[in-house]
Amino acid sequence: VSFVIAKITAICPIGLLKRVSDLLRWQYKDPSFYLPWKLNTLPIFSDSSALYHTLEKPAPLSPKEESDLQLAHQRLLELCQKCVQDNVALTIDAEDTSIQPAIDYFTYSSAIMYNQDGNPIVFGTIQAYLKDAKERLFVTTKTAQSLGIPMGFKLVRGAYMSSESKLASLLGYDSPIHNSIQETHACYNDCASFMLERIADGYGAVVLATHNVESGQLAASKACDLGIQKGNQKLEFAQLYGMSEALSFGLRNAGFQVSKYLPYGPVDMVMPYLLRRAEENRGLLSTSSLDSVLMGKELKRRLKKLQFAKSEMASPSSMKIEIGTH
Missing domain, CATH: 1.20.5 (Single alpha-helices involved in coiled-coils or other helix-helix interfaces)
Structure with missing residues (x-):
């Protein structure tokens, strides 16, 4: 096993994730807004991030909500500790933008604690279909690097196109999603190139989760041009088990690290997940x-x-x- 995936929605109530996301967004708008429960973290937003979810100042967390948040943190820290013991990376899965700020907060606060000595244990996930994805990746990575925190990321395209655009339209805002699939592809490839350059400089790690053959070829070519050794554990490609086998075998035969991502669970929960993955990769x-x-x-x-x-x-x-x- 090269890495495991955790969904924060499995260890923290979605309603609480929305509340925390609202509070984090408001603090970004007003830096003087105090959050007594907030741990040290890395940048969660950029100047281009969508903040329309939170139009009014949210109420503080109740004592019960703060207690539930602490319990969720404790669950995540137990996962992190286990991954440190087994030296297995823990990748935090991404969700829609209504709760993603809270998920990034969980991810980055844990990364500060456990990503040490050049070894990223906790990985965040960047969804390249979001217009602010590249800027957030740049800002977060550069801040982490300046603090000496090795940061790893999994790059995906994104899986909530319909719901994201619908919500933005209802609120009278532009969609946070790129206007075309070509723009999403370009963003993904730019993010991959940025992380490969960091790895070539001896910093960070990346999992390039893609079923797109062109993106796989571009990344492999870029890695070779940068002199990244094909067995470098800081670079890994990933595809869903049973999908894009030609891409997986091609990359592996070329000497790169390749993982097959195997989701498991009750059928009624796994099938919607797989359908979102199909929507995420329109070239699938x-x-x-x-x-x-x-x-x-x-x-x-x-x-x-x-x-x-x-x-x-x-x-x-x-x-x-x-x-x-x-």
């Missing part, structure tokens, strides 16, 4: 077609080989047998 269907074509070619090759072997067994032996007397 074409990639799956490529996998089908390649698997078809391999199947034909094996059938021909099997038929040839059978025909060889059925043909008369070419061995010459001589019978004589002593």
